[in-house]
Amino acid sequence: MDKLRFISFASGSSGNCFFIGNAYEGILIDAGIGIRTIKKELKEIGLDFSHLLGVFITHDHFDHVKAIPPLKEKYFVPIFATLAIHQVLRHEPVPERQILQKNIPVHVKEWVITAFEVSHDGTDNVGYTIEYQGKKFTLLTDLGYVCDNAAHHISQADYLVIEANYDEEMLETGSYPAMLKARIRSNKGHLSNSDAGKFLAENMHPNLKHIYLCHLSHSNNLPELAYCTVSDLLAEQGIVVGRDVELVTLERSSPSKLYIFD
Ligand SMILES: [Zn+2]
Ligand SMILES: [Zn+2]
Incomplete structure (x- = not known):
């Protein structure tokens, strides 16, 4: 059995792409960066497109789907998404196995992947839980608030990627037009640092260490x-970052380190 690995290739409104797998194979969640960058970053971890079991799409905003056409058409990587997303992206014909239904796990070799609803303003919006060797890795990006269904997934996660999009004061005093500020703050927008921190402080559980x-x-x-912001909110509940939980901010346009979990 090989250890679970995670790396973020990029995360933010200029592009999102995450790898979850082991030393031999894995999946991408989103492919919102250039295809050449994906190729280069996979090579850095000893892999290429033939090692990808699929790309799982969270939603159809450009910063999440930019590289989908070449991945599908040139490198033949299966694209997994809900029917609504496939229809928007005009992936045709779509083999049935690539259409995801929310809350119905799909099995790809020894990986079990479940899409679940999140609240955002794409055509359709999901987060993912990936089960591997009895551990659960949950990822939610682009969400206005944590709905009960998403909270349920987080309550079972050993590893969690969650959005911390904006500092409330920076958004308030920043230069964005009022309409855009309202969109970001809305229930179908993005999660602020304190939204994420408050949720985590109230919903931490012993298995969640990363x-x-x-x-x-x-x-x-x-x-x-x-x-x-997040570590202070956790500390108010007696949860100490570094002792009780690892906390990392993922960089926007450079890869994180490769995390290899025991
Ligand atoms: Zn996004
Ligand atoms: Zn989005």
Whole structure:
């Protein structure tokens, strides 16, 4: 049995792409960066497109799907998405096995992947839980709030990637037009640092030891602000970052380190 690995190739409104797998194979969640960058980053971890079991799409915003056409047409990587997303992306004909239904797990070799609803303003919006060797890796990016269904998935996660998009004060005082600010803050927008921190502080559980904050805004956030806001809110509940849980902010346009879990 090979150890679970995770790396973020990029995370934010200029592109999102995550790898979850082992030393030999794995999946991508989203492919919103250039195909050449994906190829290069896979090579860095000893893999190529033939090792990908599929790309699982969270939603149809461009920063999540940019590289889908070449992945499907040139490299023949299966694309997994809900029917609504496939229809928007005009992937035709779509073999049935690639159409995901929310809350129905799909088995790909020894990986079990479940899509679940999140609240955002794409055509259809999901997060994912990946089960491997009895552990659960849950990823939610781009969500306005944590709905009960998503909270249920987090309650069972050993590893979690969750959005910390903006600092509330930076957004408030920043240069975005009022309509865009309202969209970001809405229940179908993005999760702020304190939204993420409050949720985590109230919903921490003993199995959750690794938290990665994703989709940080370039204009309305800073990595250290996201980190401090979340760690301070956790500390109020007696949860100490570094002792009880690992907390990492994922960079926007450079890859994270490769995490290899025991
Ligand atoms: Zn996005
Ligand atoms: Zn989005």
